Amino acid sequence: MYPAYHTASEEKTMDELDALLQRRGSVSRLQMYRKRLGISQQELAERSGVNLRTLQEYEVGRKDLRKAAAKTVLALAGALWCSPSELIM
Numbered sequence: 001m002y003p004a005y006h007t008a009s010e011e012k013t014m015d016e017l018d019a020l021l022q023r024r025g026s027v028s029r030l031q032m033y034r035k036r037l038g039i040s041q042q043e044l045a046e047r048s049g050v051n052l053r054t055l056q057e058y059e060v061g062r063k064d065l066r067k068a069a070a071k072t073v074l075a076l077a078g079a080l081w082c083s084p085s086e087l088i089m
Contacts, residue, residue: 030087031059033080048079 008016034044041059045052050072057063065073066088077084 029089030065030076030080033082033087034059037080044076044079048075050075 034041039047041055042052044050045055048055054063054072055076058065058068065076070084073084073087077087080087
């Protein structure tokens with residue numbers, strides 16, 4: 001379930017941790033903008049037209065928002081009153 005960092009090389013461990021931090025960065029940014037507006041995931045899904053489950057996967061990092069269709073990023077940015085680049089930084 002969890003990577004065995006204690007048995008991996010130092011370089012591999014750092015690569016894995018960097019990847020984890022990058023995923024968390026995009027998650028927290030989307031969540032930050034949503035919470036700043038004080039809206040629920042359900043409300044954001046309705047405002048943007050993005051499927052609720054898909055939105056949840058972006059927020060927890062199972063899906064990478066930087067790899068989403070432009071239409072999806074634009075819809076989320078419009079609903080969150082921010083630029084698309086602010087979401088995917």
